[in-house]
Amino acid sequence: MLGLNKKDFSLFVFVTIFMALAPIIFNLFPTDSALGFFNGGYPDMMQRFAIFAIFAIGFNILFGLTGYLSFGHAAFLGVGSYAAVWMFKLLGYNIIPAIVLSIIVSGLFSVLIGWISLRRSGIYFSILTLAFAEMSFRLAYSVLTPLTNGETGLQVYNDDPQIMAGANSPDAPHLFGIKMNSASTINVGPWDFTFPVGYYVCAILMLISFYLSIRIFRSPFGLMLRAIKSNQTRMAYTGLNPRPYTLAAFVISGMYAGLAGGLLAAMDPLAGAERMQWTASGEVVIMTILGGAGTLFGPVLGAGTIKYLENVFSKMNEGLLHSWFSFLPDWLEAPVVWLISAFTGEGWHLTLGALFMVVIIFLPGGLVEGFQRIWKSTRRKTSGDDDANAKVTPAE
Amino acid sequence: MTKSSFTRRGLLKTGAIAGAGLALPTIFTSRANAYMNEPKGGTVTLGFNVPQTGPYADEGADELKAFQLAVKHLNGEGDGGMLNTFSSKALTGNGVLGKKVAYVTGDTQTKSDAARASAKSMIEKDGAVMISGGSSSGVAVAVQGLCQEAGVIFMAGLTHSNDTTGKDKKANGFRHFFDAYMSAAALAPVLSNQYGKDRKFYMLTADYTWGWTQAASMKEFMEGEGWNMVADVKTPLASTDFSSYLTPVLNSGADVLILNHYGGNMVNSLTQAVQFGMRDKQVNGKQFEVVVPLISELMAKGAGKNIEGILGSSNWNWKLQDEGTKAFVKSYGTEYGVPPSQAAQTCYVQTLLYADACERAGSFDPCAVVPALEGYEFDGLGNGKTLYRADDHQCFKDVLVVQGNDKAQNEYDLLNVFETTPVEKVMYEPDNPFFAGGDLGQCNSGA
Numbered sequence: 001m002l003g004l005n006k007k008d009f010s011l012f013v014f015v016t017i018f019m020a021l022a023p024i025i026f027n028l029f030p031t032d033s034a035l036g037f038f039n040g041g042y043p044d045m046m047q048r049f050a051i052f053a054i055f056a057i058g059f060n061i062l063f064g065l066t067g068y069l070s071f072g073h074a075a076f077l078g079v080g081s082y083a084a085v086w087m088f089k090l091l092g093y094n095i096i097p098a099i100v101l102s103i104i105v106s107g108l109f110s111v112l113i114g115w116i117s118l119r120r121s122g123i124y125f126s127i128l129t130l131a132f133a134e135m136s137f138r139l140a141y142s143v144l145t146p147l148t149n150g151e152t153g154l155q156v157y158n159d160d161p162q163i164m165a166g167a168n169s170p171d172a173p174h175l176f177g178i179k180m181n182s183a184s185t186i187n188v189g190p191w192d193f194t195f196p197v198g199y200y201v202c203a204i205l206m207l208i209s210f211y212l213s214i215r216i217f218r219s220p221f222g223l224m225l226r227a228i229k230s231n232q233t234r235m236a237y238t239g240l241n242p243r244p245y246t247l248a249a250f251v252i253s254g255m256y257a258g259l260a261g262g263l264l265a266a267m268d269p270l271a272g273a274e275r276m277q278w279t280a281s282g283e284v285v286i287m288t289i290l291g292g293a294g295t296l297f298g299p300v301l302g303a304g305t306i307k308y309l310e311n312v313f314s315k316m317n318e319g320l321l322h323s324w325f326s327f328l329p330d331w332l333e334a335p336v337v338w339l340i341s342a343f344t345g346e347g348w349h350l351t352l353g354a355l356f357m358v359v360i361i362f363l364p365g366g367l368v369e370g371f372q373r374i375w376k377s378t379r380r381k382t383s384g385d386d387d388a389n390a391k392v393t394p395a396e
Numbered sequence: 397m398t399k400s401s402f403t404r405r406g407l408l409k410t411g412a413i414a415g416a417g418l419a420l421p422t423i424f425t426s427r428a429n430a431y432m433n434e435p436k437g438g439t440v441t442l443g444f445n446v447p448q449t450g451p452y453a454d455e456g457a458d459e460l461k462a463f464q465l466a467v468k469h470l471n472g473e474g475d476g477g478m479l480n481t482f483s484s485k486a487l488t489g490n491g492v493l494g495k496k497v498a499y500v501t502g503d504t505q506t507k508s509d510a511a512r513a514s515a516k517s518m519i520e521k522d523g524a525v526m527i528s529g530g531s532s533s534g535v536a537v538a539v540q541g542l543c544q545e546a547g548v549i550f551m552a553g554l555t556h557s558n559d560t561t562g563k564d565k566k567a568n569g570f571r572h573f574f575d576a577y578m579s580a581a582a583l584a585p586v587l588s589n590q591y592g593k594d595r596k597f598y599m600l601t602a603d604y605t606w607g608w609t610q611a612a613s614m615k616e617f618m619e620g621e622g623w624n625m626v627a628d629v630k631t632p633l634a635s636t637d638f639s640s641y642l643t644p645v646l647n648s649g650a651d652v653l654i655l656n657h658y659g660g661n662m663v664n665s666l667t668q669a670v671q672f673g674m675r676d677k678q679v680n681g682k683q684f685e686v687v688v689p690l691i692s693e694l695m696a697k698g699a700g701k702n703i704e705g706i707l708g709s710s711n712w713n714w715k716l717q718d719e720g721t722k723a724f725v726k727s728y729g730t731e732y733g734v735p736p737s738q739a740a741q742t743c744y745v746q747t748l749l750y751a752d753a754c755e756r757a758g759s760f761d762p763c764a765v766v767p768a769l770e771g772y773e774f775d776g777l778g779n780g781k782t783l784y785r786a787d788d789h790q791c792f793k794d795v796l797v798v799q800g801n802d803k804a805q806n807e808y809d810l811l812n813v814f815e816t817t818p819v820e821k822v823m824y825e826p827d828n829p830f831f832a833g834g835d836l837g838q839c840n841s842g843a
Contacts, residue, residue: 042520044513107481136574141632142603151604151633152534153508155541157563158835172545181545192521270538272509311517317501346448346503 008214011297012321015210019203022046023195026308030190037320040308043183043196047267049307050202051260054209056287056299058256062214062249063220063285065296067229070112071126071281073134075252076106078140078276085313086152093156093173095180095266099259105166107251108260114250118243121232133281139271153272156222160377173266175201180267198267205263206300209256214296216252225249257284286352288357292366301367306352313351316344397570414768417423431761432547432842436514440465440495440760442503442747443524445515445539450506451633451660451707452531454694455739459529459553460501461732462740466747469727476729478748481720481776486755491586504530506633508538515539519546525618525760531558531659531739532633536812540569547842549762551746554739556658556690561790562831567839570769570789573742574822576610577830579689579709582619582795582817583666591652591685593622599667600641602657603630610639610656613830614689618654620686626650627725631657631665638665639736640738642672649826651679662688663698670702693737693796695698703800703810710796712741712778713813719724737810745777749784768838781819787826789836 001009001111018025032308040046051375059073073266080102117128148154156162161167173180216222227235228242235242253303271298274280283306313395316349321344328336343351363370421513433443438791444809469475472489473604479487500522502514518524527543528551529665530536534556543550544566552560552571561571575778588595594641597618601607609629620626631641642665645653653674657665669675669686677684688695691708714725714735720782724744728736738745749769757764770786799814 039521042517044516044520048513140630142630145603151508153538155538158837159833204719266543267514270512270541272538273506274507274509311521314503315517316502319501346505 002211002225003155004050005213005218007217008296012207012211012340014025014213015297015300016207019050019207022049022203023193023199027191029192031192038312041194043181043194043199044267046199047049047263048195049203049304050199050206051263051396052284052287052307053300054202054206054263055257055284056291056303057206057209057213058253059284060253060288060293061216061225061256061296062253063288064298065217065225065229066107066249067286068118068121068246068250069126070117070128070129070250070253071278072117072131072136073253073257073284074276074278074280074369075113075133075136076110077261077264077280078136078271079109080106080258081265081275082140082154082261083258084262084265085156085269088158088162088173088265089154089270090163092162092169093171093261093269094164094169095173095175095322097164097263098173098183098266099205102262102265103255103258105263107255107259110196110257111247114254118246118250127340133276137273137276137278138275141164146359147273148273150273153270155270166387173269177285202263202267210296210300217296221245221248223288243365258298267394277331286356290356290366290383294370295366295368298366298368309349309352309355313344313348314346316341316348318345320364407641410487424583429841430476430841431712431763432802433519433525435523435525436481436761438495439498440492440496441516441524442750442773443497443515443522443527444499444529445504445511445518446529447501447531447535448503452506452658453660453699455531455554455659455692455737456504456529457696458703458737459531459743461746462728462736462744463499463528465728465731466744467497467499468731469664470747471613474731475727476723478724478744478777481751482748483664483775484752484756486752492751493758495758497751497767500524503795503823504532504535504539506532506535506629508534511535512542515542516546519543519548524548525762526664527649527747528555528743528750532554532604533560533609534604534633536560536571536664537564537605539837540566543789543838544568544837547762547840548754549765550748552665553743553746553786555606556610557606558613559605559828559834561788561834562609563834564605565788565790565834567766567789567801567836570746570749570784572746574709574793574795575790576606576613576712577824578822579610579615579826580617580793581824582709582797582815583614583707584621584686586797587652587687587833588616588621588623590707595652596625596626596650597623597652597654597687598645598648599628599656600638600645601628601630601643602661605631605657605741606658609830610689614654616657616830623652624705631661635661635662636664638668640670641665641668642674645669646672646674646677646679646684648786649680651682652685652687652688656689658692660698662691662695666699666702666706677830691800691810691811692739693735693811696800697807699800704804706776707814708798710738710811712799713811714741714808715811715813716778716796718776718778718780720776724778741778745779748777751773761841763839765840785826787836788831788834792819792823793811794819795806 023041027039030037068110083097083102083105087101113132121341170179180198183194185194196223222247318341325333433608469477472575504511515527526549531554533555536552550569556574583761601611688708696703751766753765757768769784772784775781795817797815798811801812
């Protein structure tokens with residue numbers, strides 16, 4: 001189906017269903033219950049999940065297939081955002097030109113950076129991309145202020161030209177009149193499910209990106225990229241020039257990042273330079289590795305996990321912890337709250353760090369590997385005999 | 397060519413689906429809201445979005461304490477603080493409109509992006525009807541824009557840029573704090589009295605909206621006093637080391653250094669300027685002076701002895717002797733054991749003003765709250781008689797010129813009120829060129 005083999009197609013269908021039902025899956029708990037705190041099914045969180053999934057899928061095409069670890073991908077995200085906001089300012093709030101331009105501009109930008117950085121491989125490549133991203137970040141803050149509005153962030157003002165905007169166009173990013181920030185909420189008993197327009201736009205683009213990434217993974221081009229990862233020198237000896245392939249992979253993943261940046265701006269029409277900072281580049285590396293680099297589903301899983309944990313942990317403040325642990329005796333409550341508060345609120349990065357270490361040490365293949373192990377062990381339990389018979393193949 | 401076949405089974409199936417479809421609306425009861433996040437239960441949620449990390453983290457922590465104190469007082473706990481001295485008596489310590497006040501907090505990280513994400517989750521997830529806080533104008537402008545789009549009220553915390561109620565003003569946003577223009581208008585006559593008419597000044601400016609408007613205002617007013625500007629150098633907000641920016645100052649021929657820095661930035665730049673011996677230098681036959689147009693107690697504490705004798709301006713100081721200030725300092729001191737900073741005062745007052753406006757409007761609907769605050773005159777909140785001007789949602793009140801205390805009794809006694817500039821001296825028209833170009837637009841209730 002759709003040019004995919006059976007296994008890939010079922011993965012794609014699974015992801016499609018997951019994305020379609022995400023507003024329900026992320027809102028497992030009734031809104032007003034104590035566990036309602038753990039809900040993540042509000043528009044901003046789900047949009048970020050879909051957008052960062054696109055970012056990570058794109059990053060995985062470069063890192064997962066060729067093994068080139070770019071530490072500067074946030075630069076493309078930022079450039080995409082700036083391009084999109086400029087389109088909003090000049091043309092109007094329709095997201096189509098904004099997203100198209102953000103992909104084109106970040107594509108061109110990645111050709112430039114890729115052309116230079118890909119002259120080196122390994123750690124030198126990583127440092128070069130990191131340097132370029134930091135340079136872009138600093139430029140956006142200082143010299144390029146007329147273009148980026150510096151620290152304040154680029155935003156749309158009432159006196160901007162918006163030449164394509166008609167008299168009745170919505171005053172927020174929209175797709176032919178359907179506003180991105182509109183949503184319909186459905187109440188089922190104590191549950192409130194919000195179905196935001198913006199999220200579904202992101203989800204559809206994310207599914208298209210995911211499909212393209214499957215096709216790239218399974219194509220001869222993808223095989224060539226894997227060959228670069230396994231041994232670039234050997235590939236060169238067989239008479240193949242690896243550079244066009246790596247550059248193509250770099251540009252494709254840069255365009256994915258541009259799409260993600262454009263979508264970020266389409267969901268919230270403000271572009272800040274912090275998006276290009278090295279921490280943002282690091283985030284996508286962590287997402288990809290946490291989920292499982294080189295796997296199809298890993299980046300999506302990593303993006304979802306990190307965005308969800310960020311949403312939950314960064315919102316736990318001390319007041320909330322005190323109310324949770326109020327059942328403990330006073331002498332025990334204070335140290336418990338103190339200990340946990342170091343890992344929550346503004347300290348949630350500690351939690352992320354700990355989780356990352358655990359995954360790297362025990363599951364080098366990322367969360368996907370964890371699920372595969374669980375899957376295998378359950379299958380072994382249910383149909384142990386068949387598996388055992390099938391496994392004993394090597395005759396010695 | 398069409399082929400249609402009715403079978404009993406097919407008909408039953410269709411009927412069942414259609415029936416389910418018709419039944420759906422009765423399962424899904426839609427709770428229609430008259431406006432964004434209309435509080436339905438016994439509580440109303442406010443969102444306090446303050447920097448907990450980054451260069452303004454100290455201010456953020458103080459703001460959060462003030463917000464928590466305000467919520468206590470609104471809910472009738474504690475001694476009531478400024479509720480007792482406030483000229484409006486609509487608030488009775490019984491929550492707001494009979495609903496208990498609850499709050500959620502978030503970290504802006506002093507970054508526009510992060511602040512907007514945090515405010516968004518407060519609005520979308522926690523159902524906040526009002527967002528307050530912010531210790532940076534860049535953040536305040538970004539979050540104010542978001543609140544306008546989302547349809548909730550934004551009560552700005554510490555933001556001093558002209559743009560917040562100038563170029564970037566929004567119908568749903570209100571600012572109690574004073575602005576860069578008022579600082580410059582209050583400081584200029586004092587500076588030329590103290591340091592003479594014939595001075596050359598050099599400015600280091602934090603490179604974002606606040607710094608830009610602060611520098612432009614200082615330039616305008618100091619040149620009006622006959623001073624000459626040598627240079628205005630922009631420094632990134634994230635810098636911690638200013639030595640490379642300070643080195644050229646002494647060779648530039650300038651005899652006054654104006655630091656348009658705030659928070660941790662100012663602590664570092666002032667400390668380094670003092671370490672460079674700038675305050676002991678004689679240039680052009682005159683004593684070299686350092687001026688910090690916007691000073692807060694927390695910055696003074698950070699800068700320690702270096703702040704002694706330095707002139708600047710403040711929105712409020714805990715040593716003022718009016719009833720409102722005394723009541724606030726007393727209840728803040730009882731709660732936290734330290735006197736409040738100006739950031740704390742403005743955040744506390746903003747929360748009270750919002751609650752009072754809801755109470756007077758009889759609704760949390762932003763489009764009812766906005767008219768209740770517009771053109772509202774009040775007193776008893778520590779700044780004397782104050783007006784919330786309808787044209788730009790800016791408060792007009794007296795401005796304090798403060799000086800670093802050289803005879804500090806304790807670690808909180810760091811600033812002295814040098815002069816109180818009456819509001820008439822700092823008042824400006826809404827179409828003043830420093831504030832032109834903005835448009836309030838219409839209030840948005842998000843319905």
